[in-house]
Amino acid sequence: MVFWAAVVIASTVPVAVAAFSPLLQWRQPVYIAAGFAGIIGLVVLLYQPLLAGGYMRWLPASRARALHRWLGAGLVITVLIHVGGLWVTSPPDVVDALLFRSPTPFSVWGVTAMWAVFAAAGLAVFRKRLRLPPRVWRRIHTSLAIITVGSTITHALLIEGAMGTMSKVSLCVAVAAATLKTIVDLKIWRSPARNRA
Amino acid sequence: MTKAIITRRSLIAAGGAAALAGALASGAGRLIVPAQAKGVAPTPSMRGGSNNYRPGAPIVERIGSGGFLMTGTVRRAGDGAPMPGQRIQIWAHTTEGHERDPQSHGATLTDENGEFSLDMPQIVPAFGQPHGHLAYDSGDFKTVFLRPVMPSARHKTLAAHFVLEPA
Numbered sequence: 495m496v497f498w499a500a501v502v503i504a505s506t507v508p509v510a511v512a513a514f515s516p517l518l519q520w521r522q523p524v525y526i527a528a529g530f531a532g533i534i535g536l537v538v539l540l541y542q543p544l545l546a547g548g549y550m551r552w553l554p555a556s557r558a559r560a561l562h563r564w565l566g567a568g569l570v571i572t573v574l575i576h577v578g579g580l581w582v583t584s585p586p587d588v589v590d591a592l593l594f595r596s597p598t599p600f601s602v603w604g605v606t607a608m609w610a611v612f613a614a615a616g617l618a619v620f621r622k623r624l625r626l627p628p629r630v631w632r633r634i635h636t637s638l639a640i641i642t643v644g645s646t647i648t649h650a651l652l653i654e655g656a657m658g659t660m661s662k663v664s665l666c667v668a669v670a671a672a673t674l675k676t677i678v679d680l681k682i683w684r685s686p687a688r689n690r691a
Numbered sequence: 692m693t694k695a696i697i698t699r700r701s702l703i704a705a706g707g708a709a710a711l712a713g714a715l716a717s718g719a720g721r722l723i724v725p726a727q728a729k730g731v732a733p734t735p736s737m738r739g740g741s742n743n744y745r746p747g748a749p750i751v752e753r754i755g756s757g758g759f760l761m762t763g764t765v766r767r768a769g770d771g772a773p774m775p776g777q778r779i780q781i782w783a784h785t786t787e788g789h790e791r792d793p794q795s796h797g798a799t800l801t802d803e804n805g806e807f808s809l810d811m812p813q814i815v816p817a818f819g820q821p822h823g824h825l826a827y828d829s830g831d832f833k834t835v836f837l838r839p840v841m842p843s844a845r846h847k848t849l850a851a852h853f854v855l856e857p858a
Contacts (some may be wrong), residue, residue, distance in 0.1 A: 520786050520815050547804075584790060587818045597838060599736035600819045636817040654816040655842055 501544070504668040511658035515572025517626040518656055530657050534649055535572035537670045538565050539643055547676035563618065570615045573608050600652035607645035614638035636682045643673045731771035732801040733833070733856035740836030743790035744826060748780045754797040755787040759808035760848040761823055765801045768856040773805025779853070781809050784817035790824065816844050825851045833858050 512533055518526055545562040550556060553590050581588040591601035617624070624631065647666045650657070677683075709765040765777040780798045801810040814821050821841040828834045833854035839851045 517815055520784070521817075522789065525789075584743060584818060587739065590739050590742065595738060598819050598840075653819045654821060655819065 508661035511661045512656040515656035525583040529573045531575035538569045543672040543676035603645045603649035610641035725842040734854045736836040737838040740838040748796035748798045751797040752806040753810035755812040758815045762808040763851040765853045777801045783823040785812035787812040
C-alpha cells in the first residue's frame with residue numbers, strides 16, 4: 495500500500511510541479527503541450543515495468559498485459575506529440591536534434607530514446623509476424639526498454655525546463671528502480687536450461 | 692683611468708644574458724614567430740547558431756523593455772584588431788517572446804573599441820538550456836553564428852566574442 499502510494503505520488507507530483515513552473519508564462523500553448531507530453535511519457539515509463547513485472551496483484555495477468563500494450567501505444571503517442579509540438583515551436587532546433595547535429599547533448603539522448611521506443615513498440619506490433627522464440631523476443635524488447643529508460647532519464651536530467659529538479663530526479667530514480675527490479679525478477683537473461691540442470 | 696672591471700658576478704650576468712638572448716632568439720624561431728604568424732584565429736560558427744535567424748534585424752536602442760545585457764567584442768582575425776562599427780544581430784527566447792518572434796530580434800553596432808552591448812529582455816530556458824543567438828552577417832567578413840549557453844538561468848548577462856576573417 496505504501497509502495498503504491500509512493501508510485502502515485504512519484505507520478506503525479508512532477509506533473510503538478512511542472513504545471514506551476516514560472517517558465518510556462520513565457521511559452522506558447524503548443525510548446526507547453528509538447529513539454530507535458532514528455533513529462534507524461536516519463537510517467538508512463540514508471541508504470542510499464544510495473545505492469546510487465548505483474549506487480550499489480552489485483553489485476554489479472556491478462557489485464558496487466560493488455561494495459562501494458564495500451565500504455566505502450568500511449569507512450570508512442572506522447573513521444574509523437576512531444577516531438578511534433580517542439581517541431582511546431584522551433585523547426586530548426588528539432589531538425590538538428592533528429593539529425594543528431596544539435597549542439598546540446600540532451601537532444602541526442604531524447605532522439606535515441608524516441609527510436610528505442612518506436613522499435614520496442616514495433617516489435618510488439620509485429621510480434622506474431624516476426625515469429626521469434628518468445629525468450630529472444632523478450633530479450634530484444636527488454637533491451638530496447640533499457641535503452642529507452644536510460645536515454646530518457648539522461649535526456650530529462652540534462653534539461654533545464656518546466657519540471658522541478660527534486661520531483662524530476664525522484665521520478666527518474668523511481669523509473670530506473672522499477673525497470674531494474676522487473677528485469678531482475680523476470681530473469682530475462684537467465685538461461686532456463688542451465689537453471690534446470 | 693677607468694678600469695674595465697670584470698667581476699665574477701658581471702661575467703655570470705653577461706653570460707646569462709647572452710644565453711637568455713640566444714635562447715629567446717632560437718625559441719622565437721620555434722615558438723613565438725609561428726604563433727604571431729598564425730595570430731588570432733577566426734571564430735567558427737556554433738552548431739545550431741543560426742536557428743530561428745531573421746536576416747536584417749533593425750538596429751535598436753534595446754530589444755523590448757530590456758533588463759538583460761548581451762555583451763561582446765568583434766576583432767579581426769590575424770592581428771586581433773578591434774573592429775568598430777560592426778553590426779551584430781541578437782535574438783533569444785526571452786520573457787517577451789520566442790526566438791522566432793520578430794520582436795525578439797535586434798541589432799547593434801560595435802563602438803570604437805570593437806565592443807558591443809545590447810539591453811534585451813531576460814533570457815529564459817528554452818529547448819533544454821537558456822541560450823542566446825548572435826550573428827555577424829554583413830558580408831564584408833565571413834558570416835559567423837554564435838549560440839552561447841548561460842551557466843544558469845538566473846544570470847542577467849551573457850557575452851559572446853567574434854573574430855572575423857575576410858569573406
